[in-house]
Amino acid sequence: MNAQDFQPLPPGKNNIILGIDLGTTNSLAAVMTPGGPRILRDKDGNGMVPSVISFGPDGRATIGSAAKAHAVENPLCTVYSVKRLMGKGMADLREDLRVLPYRVVGDDATRLAAQTQAGKPSTTAGAVAAASSGHADTTTAEGGCATEAGGARPTESREIVRVDINGRLMSPQELSAMILTELRQRAEAALGQEINQAVVTVPAYFDDAQRQATRDAGRIAGLDVKRIVNEPTAATLAYGLDQKQDATVAVYDLGGGTFDISVLRIAGGVCQVLSTHGDTHLGGDDLDREIIDLITGEIRSRFGQNIQFPPSTRQALRSLAEATKVRLSDAEQTTVEIDLGDGRNFQRTITRSEFESLAAKWLDRTIENSRQAVNDAGLSVEQIERVVMVGGCTRIPYVRRRVGEYFGPGKLYTAVNPDEVVALGAAVQAGILSGMKRDLLLLDVTPLSLGIETLGGAMGKLILRNTTLPCQAGELFTTYVDGQTAVDIHVLQGERELVKDCRSLGRFQLRGIPPMPAGAPKIRVTFLIDANGILNVSASEERSGKQAAIQITPSHGLTRQEVDGMIQESYRSAREDMAAHQLIDTRNEAGRILRAVDKALVNAGALLTADQRANLDATVAKLKTLLEGSDADAIYEAVQAVNTAATPLTQAQMDEVLRQTVKGKKVEEF
Amino acid sequence: MAITLTERAASEIKRIFTEQQMPEGSSLRIAVKGGGCSGFSYVLDVATKPAADDESFQTNGVNVICDPKSYLYLAGTEVDFEDKLLGRGFVFNNPNAKKSCGCGASFKA
Numbered sequence: 148m149n150a151q152d153f154q155p156l157p158p159g160k161n162n163i164i165l166g167i168d169l170g171t172t173n174s175l176a177a178v179m180t181p182g183g184p185r186i187l188r189d190k191d192g193n194g195m196v197p198s199v200i201s202f203g204p205d206g207r208a209t210i211g212s213a214a215k216a217h218a219v220e221n222p223l224c225t226v227y228s229v230k231r232l233m234g235k236g237m238a239d240l241r242e243d244l245r246v247l248p249y250r251v252v253g254d255d256a257t258r259l260a261a262q263t264q265a266g267k268p269s270t271t272a273g274a275v276a277a278a279s280s281g282h283a284d285t286t287t288a289e290g291g292c293a294t295e296a297g298g299a300r301p302t303e304s305r306e307i308v309r310v311d312i313n314g315r316l317m318s319p320q321e322l323s324a325m326i327l328t329e330l331r332q333r334a335e336a337a338l339g340q341e342i343n344q345a346v347v348t349v350p351a352y353f354d355d356a357q358r359q360a361t362r363d364a365g366r367i368a369g370l371d372v373k374r375i376v377n378e379p380t381a382a383t384l385a386y387g388l389d390q391k392q393d394a395t396v397a398v399y400d401l402g403g404g405t406f407d408i409s410v411l412r413i414a415g416g417v418c419q420v421l422s423t424h425g426d427t428h429l430g431g432d433d434l435d436r437e438i439i440d441l442i443t444g445e446i447r448s449r450f451g452q453n454i455q456f457p458p459s460t461r462q463a464l465r466s467l468a469e470a471t472k473v474r475l476s477d478a479e480q481t482t483v484e485i486d487l488g489d490g491r492n493f494q495r496t497i498t499r500s501e502f503e504s505l506a507a508k509w510l511d512r513t514i515e516n517s518r519q520a521v522n523d524a525g526l527s528v529e530q531i532e533r534v535v536m537v538g539g540c541t542r543i544p545y546v547r548r549r550v551g552e553y554f555g556p557g558k559l560y561t562a563v564n565p566d567e568v569v570a571l572g573a574a575v576q577a578g579i580l581s582g583m584k585r586d587l588l589l590l591d592v593t594p595l596s597l598g599i600e601t602l603g604g605a606m607g608k609l610i611l612r613n614t615t616l617p618c619q620a621g622e623l624f625t626t627y628v629d630g631q632t633a634v635d636i637h638v639l640q641g642e643r644e645l646v647k648d649c650r651s652l653g654r655f656q657l658r659g660i661p662p663m664p665a666g667a668p669k670i671r672v673t674f675l676i677d678a679n680g681i682l683n684v685s686a687s688e689e690r691s692g693k694q695a696a697i698q699i700t701p702s703h704g705l706t707r708q709e710v711d712g713m714i715q716e717s718y719r720s721a722r723e724d725m726a727a728h729q730l731i732d733t734r735n736e737a738g739r740i741l742r743a744v745d746k747a748l749v750n751a752g753a754l755l756t757a758d759q760r761a762n763l764d765a766t767v768a769k770l771k772t773l774l775e776g777s778d779a780d781a782i783y784e785a786v787q788a789v790n791t792a793a794t795p796l797t798q799a800q801m802d803e804v805l806r807q808t809v810k811g812k813k814v815e816e817f
Numbered sequence: 818m819a820i821t822l823t824e825r826a827a828s829e830i831k832r833i834f835t836e837q838q839m840p841e842g843s844s845l846r847i848a849v850k851g852g853g854c855s856g857f858s859y860v861l862d863v864a865t866k867p868a869a870d871d872e873s874f875q876t877n878g879v880n881v882i883c884d885p886k887s888y889l890y891l892a893g894t895e896v897d898f899e900d901k902l903l904g905r906g907f908v909f910n911n912p913n914a915k916k917s918c919g920c921g922a923s924f925k926a
Contacts, residue, residue: 728851
């Protein structure tokens, strides 16, 4: 990435096309920049806007987090999951209506054509050709749209639903438009200019009526929807998979309340959805509910079956369950504590494996859906080459494991934030439509060095800055303590020599190393950066074959200025940094040799002459004294001196071993 | 002060460039990184073009580039190529190095 490749935004007002993920639970907006797609955030750094609208007594609407907070106290006037209603009639919604607390009515006066000029209504999800860079723009669709269909004579009618808030009837399009308006205003505030164009994503199974309803919502929000993009297609765009060689890709999307699995064929830069399956009522909320049921069940059996949980407690329980689920992604166990009043305190430790057994039946269902999607595409699971993970739940290690087990190892794409990947992909599509050249955005070299933390807090670089992509580097590491069974791999980025001055990209553990003396395990750490700048770090212990890996997008969230700043800083502090690194390495070497000498003295100390012993003790004492200071050169010299003084010891040890081996054996036995 | 290649080293680099089908105008990147048995170690890489702040040199028909931080420790270095029975590879004669390890791959400044 060189300065000459870095171009300003194309000039001209209103040129920006927003990429929008209009979700069932949360919505996000992103925009293409020369540094790649970027999520638009509010001043607190939140990118996600909860897809919730709350109406006050005066009829004023509140959108997003503030509205979500009202859901408990004001359930009848708080609308969520409006996406489930888009383009649907009463008959389609029986199942949904049971669980939605607000009132939904059919409107007999308004009947509309369920089909647009695009063709026959397709309520089943078949092969849907996705819009991608190679396709013609299909934004010209006019015709029977929900808000204007009054006079038209429908060819086939479907009753349109309305949400009834205190007698005020609102269409799902109008409600979705409120969320879109919120996103548009947030983007305008962030970018300082008016925005009136967008790319909006929809599930691959959305039929024509649902897609049209989404377009209409955009228009009500003052946005010309330049293209509707399938969510799984957007996810592959965010990873740049359309620019790689042709491939068959599965997109596994486990969100808050819905699960979708799609199989896509990417050929010549165009994505085609081969099949899609899913469950519109399966998601993270179900996993939360398992935890809530576990907790409430145990509370009742301990404190009495008649314990009531008022709405505020329920809401607290929901938050607690969600937090527990999130924590168990990193921790092996977590403790929940609930004060029930009257001195009743409930405390319970939940382990990750316990959570996994609660989640198993839900995961079984997603895998069964995946199997069906693969079958429907006419493929075998071996033919799926990559699996893109979307939705917050795909952060859960158990979800990744199960998906990895089904599709096979090494296929999962998890580097991009799974909550943001669809919006980022929408922004990529928007960038293509607004004529931004994409190949300029691809990194041709790594802008910053990449490495891992080594003993003593030094940064051990594996891939140096300016290395041409794609590239791979590996190095052998070992343990420092006898019997060590796990190592932490801390992945770092930056030009400085000490960990504290570098950027942490992620960490993982390699566990299950068989106990061996310090220095015996051979741990190979491999860094691989593909042409899209996605970094795969893997660690394997060569004797036992134990492996662990992580995937990261190193350039994520860094601007060109920040990168330049980090590089300049490294020049300014180069000498001190290198000296500090050298001191750490020298100290480590000193520690290693001191332990080796101690061990050898226990085994073979008696074999040394008094002079040899005194000489060795003196050099060891000197090294120990110097280690209290920080003169790297002096420590280095002292290490060499110990090495020399210890030579008779190692020789004596070798001789002893040899003597034990050959004792009582004849020459011909060798 | 510069970084130079001996004739033998330059012809070995040219051979590698041809073998790797590197485009016309490619450079040899030399860098230093922390770690290694004597403190610092040398890194050689091929590059199609220099970065904006690289130091660059022409030596025996080869473009050599080096980032400013590494150059602090490489100024004046001559890179040679040895093809002996025991040990075939590039050798660094670095005036900044107080000590080099036996294998010559790392040094102490």
